[in-house]
Amino acid sequence: MSSPASGPPATSPEAPWPVRTVARKVAGWIDRLGAVWVEGQLTQVNARHGTGTAFLVLRDPAADVSLTLTCPIGLVRAADVPVTEGSRVIVHGRPAFFLGRGTFSLRVDEIRSVGIGELLARIERLRKLLAAEGLFDTARKRRLPFLPHRIGLITGRASAAEHDVVSNAGARWPAVQFRICHTATQGALAVAQLIDALEMLDRDPDTDVIVIARGGGSVEDLLPFSDEALCRAVAVARTPVVSAIGHEPDTPLLDHVADLRCSTPTAAGRTIVPDWAEESARVAQLRGRARRALAGWVERERRLLDSLRGRPVLADPTRELDRRLRELLTLRGTLRGTTRRSLAERAAETGHLRSRLTSLGPAATLARGYAVVQRLPDDAGAGDAPHVLRSVMDAPTGARLRIRLADGAIAAVVPGPEPA
Incomplete structure (x- = not known):
């Protein structure tokens, strides 16, 4: 038989292997595996009386994989712990391939039960x-x-x-x-x-x-x-x-x-589900609380509206307007009287000021017999505008004068100085 490194011998449709050759090669490869320890759970135990071999099925607890076991029936009956379906066990045996039936099984020579402690x-x-x-x-x-x-x-x-x-x-x-x-x-x-x-x-x-x-x-x-x-x-x-x-x-x-x-x-x-009776009672309780809260709120708002409606401003809305109108009319009358008095006072004050101004003005002085003497401009270079004389020195002989009286003015010429 060829080694794994060299690969399997070539076959072809013209040179196929017979079944017996394939079976022998598979059996040879399986025999090379040697003895192994295997753990699993027994799903089937067939140990009939009168037979020398017991047939068992060992299944992987975590995967959908099973293995057929064969062992002497005495090994099953002599076990310290009964070998039954569902038992967790550890077995020792050699893999075997039966040429006649073309089946694989594990030939067991020792069975140990997995204890509770393990x-x-x-x-x-x-x-x-x-x-x-x-x-x-x-x-x-x-x-x-x-x-x-x-x-x-x-x-x-x-x-x-x-x-x-x-x-x-x-x-x-x-x-x-x-x-x-x-x-x-x-x-x-x-x-x-x-x-x-x-x-x-x-x-x-x-x-x-x-x-x-x-x-x-x-x-x-x-x-x-x-x-x-x-x-x-x-x-x-x-x-x-x-x-x-x-x-x-x-x-x-x-x-x-x-x-x-x-x-x-x-x-x-x-x-996983709530209790219908408890939830119904809770809903009824919440509805009652909501009803009472709503009724209390409505009652408070109703009292507030009654209080607002009972206030004078809402009982007679035009009453406040009328009061304000009366205050406005009173203030308007007061303003008019104050304005008239202020105007009269200002008119009297203006009359007094006018009288004082009249009595203190030059016209009143002239009316009492006084006169205002102005020197008129002449060719002697006295100036371009007449000016009031304040000294005899300002009126030399021959100077032309303008004498302003209460009812008019007269012209005059200075004839000469007078003795003091």
Whole structure:
């Protein structure tokens, strides 16, 4: 048989391999694998009396992959822990390919049961891993809608958990709607079915919240709800997920990843929907408070309007206008009287000033016998304008004078000086 580096021998339509050759080559490659340790969950155990070989099916808990096992029937019957369907085991064997039937199986020579302590230790390691990745953080958890349009329920068929969730939710809100997906809740098929149902409900636009519910059970029974694949599927779901697994002491990893953890399916039914009676009473209470508040507001506004309407300015709107009109007429009369008195006083004062001006003016002085003597201009260069004489020195002999009297003026010529 050729080595892997050289590649398989060439074949052609003219030179094909017979079936036996292919089977022998495949068997040879499988024989080279040697003995291996494999862990999984038993989904089928066929150990009939009278036969020397037991046939088992080992399934991967996190994937849809199974493997056929064959072992001496005494190995199954002599095991310290009963080998039953659903058991978590570790087997040791060699891969084998049977030429006659062209089938692959694992020839087992040792079977060990995975104990509770080991399972719990693995769950604890997975819990620390998921917590370190932030899948348990409260910041990423979403709030449930107050009144979901439709609730997706993932649970076992005809299970007590289904009855508890549906009956309690219906008792609180009779119009609640469910979309129920029945899956296995324990065993090797549980994880794959739970993930499929979760993804289907998550794609449904009418589903507002998803509830994963199961009754109580042993640690082995609740193992699917601590599976890493299921926890990661819940973490990436867009729809809020409620975990309602087992009883109060049961805390699978799903409780930490889900958006809300309910201790029992009954508690989930009472949590996901509001209570119709309580909400009705609350609405009635709020309506009463609103009615009282509105009535109080109306009464206050009515009293305010009555108070405004009772004021004199609103009882007789023209009354204030009439009062203002009377004040305006009074002020106008006062202004007129004050103006007349002021004008009379100013006229009297003007008359007095005129009399004083008349008595002190030059005309009055002239009327009492006085005269104003002015020197007229002459050719002697006395000036261009007449001016009042204030000294005899200003009137030389021959100077022409103008003497102004009370009733007119006369001209005169200075004949000569007179003795003093």
